[in-house]
Amino acid sequence: MSIRAIRCGTLFDGTGSAPIRDALVVVDNGRIAAVGPAAHAAVPPGAAALDLANRFVMPGLVDCHSHASIVPALGDQIGQLCRGPVPQALAATVNLRADLAAGTTTMRIMGEEHFLDVDVRDAIEAGVIVGPRLLVAGRGLAADNGHGRALASYDGVDEVRRGARENLRRGANHVKIFVTGGVSSPGAMSTSSAYTRDEIRAAVEEAERAGTYAAAHAHGGAGLRLAVEAGVGTIEHGLLASAEDIALMIERRVWLICTFSIFMHPTGIEQGDGQRPAIMDKVRWARRVVAESFPRHLASGIRFACGTDSMHGLMPIELETLVRFGVPPRDALLAGTRWGAEACRIDDQVGTIAPGKRADLIAIDGDPLKDIAALRRVSLVVKDGVPYEGAFGRNGR
Numbered sequence: 330m331s332i333r334a335i336r337c338g339t340l341f342d343g344t345g346s347a348p349i350r351d352a353l354v355v356v357d358n359g360r361i362a363a364v365g366p367a368a369h370a371a372v373p374p375g376a377a378a379l380d381l382a383n384r385f386v387m388p389g390l391v392d393c394h395s396h397a398s399i400v401p402a403l404g405d406q407i408g409q410l411c412r413g414p415v416p417q418a419l420a421a422t423v424n425l426r427a428d429l430a431a432g433t434t435t436m437r438i439m440g441e442e443h444f445l446d447v448d449v450r451d452a453i454e455a456g457v458i459v460g461p462r463l464l465v466a467g468r469g470l471a472a473d474n475g476h477g478r479a480l481a482s483y484d485g486v487d488e489v490r491r492g493a494r495e496n497l498r499r500g501a502n503h504v505k506i507f508v509t510g511g512v513s514s515p516g517a518m519s520t521s522s523a524y525t526r527d528e529i530r531a532a533v534e535e536a537e538r539a540g541t542y543a544a545a546h547a548h549g550g551a552g553l554r555l556a557v558e559a560g561v562g563t564i565e566h567g568l569l570a571s572a573e574d575i576a577l578m579i580e581r582r583v584w585l586i587c588t589f590s591i592f593m594h595p596t597g598i599e600q601g602d603g604q605r606p607a608i609m610d611k612v613r614w615a616r617r618v619v620a621e622s623f624p625r626h627l628a629s630g631i632r633f634a635c636g637t638d639s640m641h642g643l644m645p646i647e648l649e650t651l652v653r654f655g656v657p658p659r660d661a662l663l664a665g666t667r668w669g670a671e672a673c674r675i676d677d678q679v680g681t682i683a684p685g686k687r688a689d690l691i692a693i694d695g696d697p698l699k700d701i702a703a704l705r706r707v708s709l710v711v712k713d714g715v716p717y718e719g720a721f722g723r724n725g726r
C-alpha cells in the first residue's frame with residue numbers, strides 16, 4: 330500500500346492533547362507513521378496527498394455494542410435473529426455499510442446466530458464487503474427463560490462453559506452473557522439475574538482462559554452486581570443502575586457501555602415495537618429513569634463508552650446524548666474513540682491518531698467540539714489507510 334499524506338484543518342487525535350490547527354498525518358501501509366503540525370512536517374517523497382484542510386479530523390468511531398443483522402425499526406429483534414443465515418447476512422452487508430459511512434471504523438458485535446458475525450468479520454477483513462472492523466461474540470449466552478434467548482439457550486454451568494467454548498473455537502473475540510431482563514421484550518424489566526453466580530463465573534473463566542473477557546447485558550440491581558462480582562469486563566446498557574451499582578463498577582474498574590438511541594430515538598424500539606403497549610410503556614419509563622440518573626452516573630468517574638445496539642449509522646446520536654446529559658464535548662469524542670477502544674481492549678490498535686496505530690480517521694464538516702451535532706456530517710472515512718467517500722457516504726445512510 331502506498332504512502333499517503335493527509336492535510337487536516339483541525340486534528341483531534343484522541344490522545345488527550347489539544348487539537349492541532351493545520352496538521353499533517355502520514356499513513357504508511359495502513360498505519361499512522363507520523364502526526365504533527367504541517368509547518369514542521371516533511372511530506373515523504375511520492376506520498377499521495379489527501380487534502381482535508383477545511384475539515385475537522387478525528388479518530389474513527391468505536392461502536393462498543395451492536396448487532397450486524399438487526400434493524401430495530403423492523404421490530405421483534407429476537408425474531409430477526411432467528412431468521413435464516415441468508416437474510417441475516419444480506420441485512421448485515423447493508424447495515425455495516427451505513428455504520429462505516431457514518432464514521433464507525435470499529436464495532437463490537439454482541440450476539441448473532443449462525444456464527445454469522447465471524448464470517449462477516451472475516452469477509453470485511455478480506456475486502457469482500459465494506460464495513461467497520463468487527464470484534465465478535467458469536468452467540469450470546471442466554472438462559473432458557475432469560476432475555477436475549479434466540480435459537481439456543483445455555484443452562485447450568487456445563488452448558489454455559491460449552492457455549493462459551495464453542496464461540497471461542499469458532500473465532501469469537503469475547504463472550505457475551507445476558508444477565509438481566511431487557512427493554513425490547515414484553516414483561517417487567519427484571520433486574521434480578523437469569524443466571525446463578527456459578528454460571529456467570531463459568532462464562533468469565535472460559536473467556537479469561539482464552540485470553541479475553543466476558544461482557545454482560547445487565548440493566549442494574551442484583552443481576553448487574555452479580556455480573557460485576559463475577560468479573561465481567563463491561564456492563565452493557567445499565568439503564569436502571571443505581572448509585573451503588575455504579576460505585577461497585579468504579580471499584581472493580583468495569584466499563585459502562587451506554588446505548589441510548591435504541592430506546593430514545595424515534596426509529597428505534599418505538600418504531601419497531603411501539604405499537605405493543607407493554608413495550609412502549611417500558612420505553613417511556615426507561616427514558617424518564619435515564620434522563621434522571623445518567624447525568625449523575627456520567628459525572629461519577631465511571632469509565633464509559635457508547636454503542637448503538639443496532640441503530641446503524643447513529644453513533645453521532647449516542648455522542649450527542651452524552652453531551653445532552655452533561656458530558657463535555659471533548660469527553661464525548663473520547664468516549665466515541667479512545668475510551669471505546671479501551672473498553673474493547675484494542676487501544677493498542679485503534680482509538681487515537683498516533684504513530685503505530687491503524688490509520689482509522691474521519692473528516693467532519695464543522696467542529697464537534699463547538700457543536701456536537703457536526704458529527705452527523707462525516708464526509709470522509711479512512712479505515713486502515715483506505716479512504717471511503719463521495720457517493721458511498723451519501724448512499725450508505
Ligand SMILES: [Zn+2]
Binds near residue numbers: 394395396439638
Ligand atoms: Zn444488544
